[in-house]
Amino acid sequence: MSFDEIPLEMRPREKLMTQGVGALGDAELLALLLRTGTQGKNVLQFAQEILHSFGGLAGLLHAKVDDLRRIKGLGGNAKRAEIFAVLEIARRTSAEELKQRAVIDSPETVKQHIQLQIAARPYEVFAALFLDARHRLIALEELFRGTLTQTSVYPREVVARALHHNAAAVILAHNHPSGCVEPSRADEALTNALKAALALIDVQVLDHVIVAPGRSLSMAERGLV
Template sequence: MSPHRPGLSDAQARFSLGDEADEAEQPALAPGSRLPSYIRDHRARLRQRFSEGGAAALPDYELLELLLFRTLPRIDVKPLARRLIDRFGDLAGVLAAPEAQLTAVEGAGPSVAQDLAIVAAAARRMTRARVMNRQVISSWDALLDYCHMTMAHRETEQFRILFLDRRNTLIADEEQARGTVDHVPVYPREVVKRALELNASALILVHNHPSGDPTPSPQDIAMTGQIRAAAEALGIQIHDHLIIGRSRETSFRSEGLL
């Protein structure tokens, strides 16, 4: 039977035990002892640089260190931050990584994975708030930021639809389908049906390429044409189709494909 702390529910006890499991990986400190001075000084320097220069003053692994300070308060987190960046490429890749992959990295237990997931969720909420119920034309850069935050580091394809009203205000953002590493099934009838349910006047189609290369495939072009034909038959416009890669995106409208 799992031990319980007095006054904790079963769910709280399980959560607490998960934290203890992470703490068990950290070197124990003697009662009343403090962190070694080199760790304290390093943390103080990073915090000061962030306070004075913001995120731009720190590379990804040091910004990640700042996040890890609170999760792992008793150890030097620089080696873990570097391992995570080496494994996932950059800070965005770390924040987008699934829990199973994060906890496979030496030193990253369940509490690390959960805290990073909370940061990622907060970032997505913030970027989404910048585009919802706003005119797309005036918030295009924010829209691209949101699409990259949500989709750029996914390991499988995802197809999303942004629904716009007559004023080109974003009224809904929904995931339509998920697929494999190089294919996602999309059904034009379902796309149009949902647009009618939401009384949308226009759509922006968005999907990602896990390969990182946002170049449209022949299948992407054909699928876009099918959706466009089905939508325009009912008076619904397709404003654009965005393909999101790791570091850039492709706009069908800009490329003359719409």
Template sequence: MAREIYTTLPLKIHDWAPEDRPREKLLQKGAAGLTDAELLAVLIGSGTRNISVVALAQHILKSNGNSLQELAKRSVQELCRFKGIGEAKAVSIVCAMELTRRRACEPVNNRVLVNSSFKAYKLLQPDLTDKSVEEFWVLLLNRANYLIKKIKISSGGISRTIVDAKLLFRLVLDHQAVSLILAHNHPSGNTTPSTTDIDLTKSLKNAAQLLDVTVLDHIIFTDRNYFSFSDEGIL
């Protein structure tokens, strides 16, 4: 009786049952029926000679703590370090992550009312999520608290960013804003304001009053939550 010979080479996608292949599975069950690894595999498109595209996707996710938030922080260059991921595939992954961020807070119309710290936080999610350095942003509002424009003022290091008050208030005047909301992120994930954060807020608030402009809030942003100076009564 002939012995069966088992190969150590992994099965390729075309050797799988049709219902197990990510693309076919998506067409049959919809995107919600796929795992994170399978969705990533569809983006990647193909594996290598020694590893299937799903196994490659699982390896990439595992290397990022099985966290999509961590994966979203990876640059094209970082993704290209994985064997089987070239520049084109890395660009596809980065673009997919960016589209996800933008979709999260896309306004349903052009007039966005910002009348709470939570709305300000959600509005800034596409801009401040997954940042490895501090960035300082401002939301310029009209008299009815509708958004005129959101603008990045500066980008700095891991624990600090410099704010040019002259630039900030020139933008306020140029856009005829009557109120504004300050915001910056803490890459560390700690929402507690530093002494520098508190002093800067007071300084900008006092300068704004000279121009008859109101600082409504200062939001300290992290990927999971936020701190509002206004909500905490220290503005």
């Protein structure tokens, strides 16, 4: 089907104006950025193809310039630049929101922020959100990277970064490239080890969030922190 054959009210721009941005699917949102399709594909089909190539929006968030350059039809710098600009705006907006309010007031925003940062990585990443005395975000840092199955996390380095930021509390975070966000016994043991180490400098561990593309789990909500 050509784009002209799509009913006017079902086209992304018109649908956004009449039903609101929440009514648009991921491919429709991306289509608004792309504006035009490629040979043999209308813009919606092209957007869907890009999302499929990266495993959805989460994968696209972590795409590199060379990754997009390999997509036929995205060879122009303008389209790639617009996509990267919008993705970076999403990350910065999420961080700014957490810097303005206590993270305990917005647990879903915390999960979304962590997903934006590390969920789609093909390898394990361990990160920490360092918080001030009012539990507002100071910084999110990626501290360790590992293989697809394990990573080594050194408590003394987490403690050193907490002291560097003069943090009063932290939220620990890591991704599971397998897609399963259930905490393992090793995750529980690591959380307890970091809680003990950080307690020595009077820094509280509020949570340990595990993320995968489109999924997240709070160990605090499970009673494991």
